[in-house]
Amino acid sequence: MFALPDLPYAYDALAPVISDQTMRLHHDKHHAAYVKTTNELLDKAGKTAGSLEAVIEGSAKASERKLFNNAAQAWNHAFFWEAMSPERRQPDGALKAAIENGFGGLAGLKTAFVTGGVDQFGSGWVWLVSDAQGVLRVLSTHDADDFVSLDRLTPLTVCDVWEHAYYLDHKNDRKAYLEAWFDALPNWSLAASQFAAATGQGEAWRYPAPRVQDQGRAA
Numbered sequence: 001m002f003a004l005p006d007l008p009y010a011y012d013a014l015a016p017v018i019s020d021q022t023m024r025l026h027h028d029k030h031h032a033a034y035v036k037t038t039n040e041l042l043d044k045a046g047k048t049a050g051s052l053e054a055v056i057e058g059s060a061k062a063s064e065r066k067l068f069n070n071a072a073q074a075w076n077h078a079f080f081w082e083a084m085s086p087e088r089r090q091p092d093g094a095l096k097a098a099i100e101n102g103f104g105g106l107a108g109l110k111t112a113f114v115t116g117g118v119d120q121f122g123s124g125w126v127w128l129v130s131d132a133q134g135v136l137r138v139l140s141t142h143d144a145d146d147f148v149s150l151d152r153l154t155p156l157t158v159c160d161v162w163e164h165a166y167y168l169d170h171k172n173d174r175k176a177y178l179e180a181w182f183d184a185l186p187n188w189s190l191a192a193s194q195f196a197a198a199t200g201q202g203e204a205w206r207y208p209a210p211r212v213q214d215q216g217r218a219a
């Protein structure tokens, strides 16, 4: 059984960009439902995998769309919470240099990131990713799609552009949400460790392992 990870900060820590009310609904209802449905679908199929990453990769390959959508959304949201921080930070070191190489600096990355999120038609996510050579790109994905099964690209940060992520706080103004988000909330410490992992130093972030009593079961 996969657990719903706790938020790494208080519900109101990201206000005013993301309100207490949005965080409670987003984490306790939306994210919780994806985790619950993933567990139910695995249980119904009589299987438990060793990791959520394995569930995502397996369901993608087998075209088990409902399981994939819920497992990937469970992963995406857990990573999204970690990808934000109430402490305003700036990229530094190797990550800062890669941003300068790829986008001319943080302002150029912001423009690319906001545009990527605004241009994502319908629900989805906008990501900053790195390849193994440390080349950065901004990419958007539709619905639950993610980069777990693409081992040549590592996500450094992500912003949820489903309407449930911003509608209470920014109404229909996705651009204002993305601009405020980019200025205040990215966790550049996580992005730096993800960038290091992408280029061969250390491990990339992973979803918390299933609870101990389930780990002995066959995948």
Ligand code: FE2
Pocket (backbone or CB within 6 Å): 026, 030, 077, 160, 162, 164, 165
């Ligand atoms: Fe969401």
